Amino acid sequence: MASIAKRSDGKWRARYRDDAGKQYARHFSRKVDAQRWLNEVTAAVVTGQYVDPKAGRISFREYAEHWRHAQVHRPSSAAHVEGMLRRHAYPTFGDRQLATILPSEVQAWVRLLSTSDRRAKRKALAPETISVLHSVVSAIMRSAVRDRKIIANPCEGTRLPAKDRKPVVPLTTAQVDQIRELMPPELAALVTFTAGTGMRQGEVFGLTVDRIDFLRREVRVDRQLLTRPARRTEFGPTKTPASLRTIPLPQVVVDALAAHLVEHPAGEGGLVFTIGGAPITRQAFGHIWRPVARAVGLEPGTGMHALRHYYASLLIRFGESVKTVQMRLGHASAAETLDTYSHLWPDSDDRTRAAVDSVLATRSVEPHAPLDGRISPREWG
Structure with missing residues (x-):
């Protein structure tokens, strides 16, 4: 059940009730914006993508802990994930409600991790470490989307620092x-x-x-x-x-x-x-x-x-x-x-040259091409 009504202050109030009878409302300056919002909500309900606005009020830390304990991780992996979240994710997002975390804030967090700060005694994390940490947070957010806690994963589209993978130089x-x-x-x-x-x-x-x-x-x-x-x-x-x-x-x-x-x-x-x-x-x-x-x-x-x-x-x-x-x-x-x-594998350039020369170098080459520039049948070989 949905409706739009004009208030005394000139605002348009759009409201609807979910299946549980709870009422939700938003106010807009224009009627067309109110109608667009109701249409989006209706479409979400019809397609099964509806998310209760109150579902995302759970904190990131609380949801992440539920997610972490539900994973089938080896003990070493579980300890690694717990440590990464505790040291690098919870200080920024731990007390934030899931629904309030924006893609721009995730991007800013990645940038923070990739920079050093002497005053804060913080060292920049390696690009590989940031990539792993971001993938963990993204997995938590994807789970929240599946659980209908949030509409979309704010980690999607994040630009990560390029991995500076140096070639392995073996010991002598x-x-x-x-x-x-x-x-x-x-x-x-x-x-x-x-x-x-x-x-x-x-x-x-x-x-x-x-x-x-x-x-x-x-x-x-x-x-x-x-x-x-x-x-x-x-x-x-x-x-x-x-x-x-x-x-x-x-x-x-x-x-x-x-x-x-x-x-x-x-x-x-x-x-x-x-x-x-x-x-x-x-x-x-x-x-x-x-x-x-x-x-x-x-x-x-x-x-x-x-x-x-x-x-x-x-x-x-x-x-x-x-x-x-x-x-x-x-x-x-x-x-x-x-x-x-x-x-580290030997370069194959010389073997490539030798392979081609061993075949083509033995072929006879005519001293002169036909005057009309065409190749005669016997040269097709």
Whole structure:
């Protein structure tokens, strides 16, 4: 039920009642604007897109928390999402009602995240981090649209900072040797193992003796060691299903593991690599790794992942295919492998030239073309 009436002050009052009998009204200077608003509401009801104006009064924080607890996230992903919302989204949008958040405000928020402020002691976030954070907030807003809390997602159309993806520059073998020499004795073999298998940090920290087959010279990757709040560790699933894999072990790695286990017997739960016999947490390892990385001359922020890049570069240098590199690293697709390492594969320009020359250079070429400029049948070849 809808109606339009002119008030004593000259304004036009448009009103309607929803299915629950609640009345909603707005006032306009012109009758045509009032009628347009009623038409939009009627169309929304007919098409099933009607949103109760009061539904969007819930705060972003309250709705986001309901959304977060309903997601089927792995524990590590759930903790990451919670931290990103708490640190970077709630300070800006936490107490705002969903319906009041505008696309222009989302754009301003992205710009704020991408700039530094010394007075506020705020550092600009990396473009990749901003992209992930924006995708989380956008997912929350999309859910709110589906739940009929808001009409549209204010995150749509946001311009994000361009990702400055620098090409991977692998470590040199000399640098790998330096890192191994500067590491504490109980972690020296960890460097050789990681550089010789390309396993991820959590996969290496979670390596147990029963996952190593010394006879077949291979290691099975089917879990990783996760660091929980309060530096608590526990085994968890691999990063993706594609990360489940078996990696062949070079003899140098087998020898390093054997010598390591003699000097440093397996720790808690059969863990091969430990610090003082206890599982390795990311924080504890970071305190050891960073001074070593500085001493070797690595760029600030270079982590243990550099050893994984080194392994990939070795496989590429010795002619392994994209598919093999993908399987060894546990990438979800060959596209991911190429996006990261395509610049490391040998340039094919010379092979292209040689292929064409090997065919065309052997063909006989007539010394003179016909006078009328046409090609004779015997030259079609």
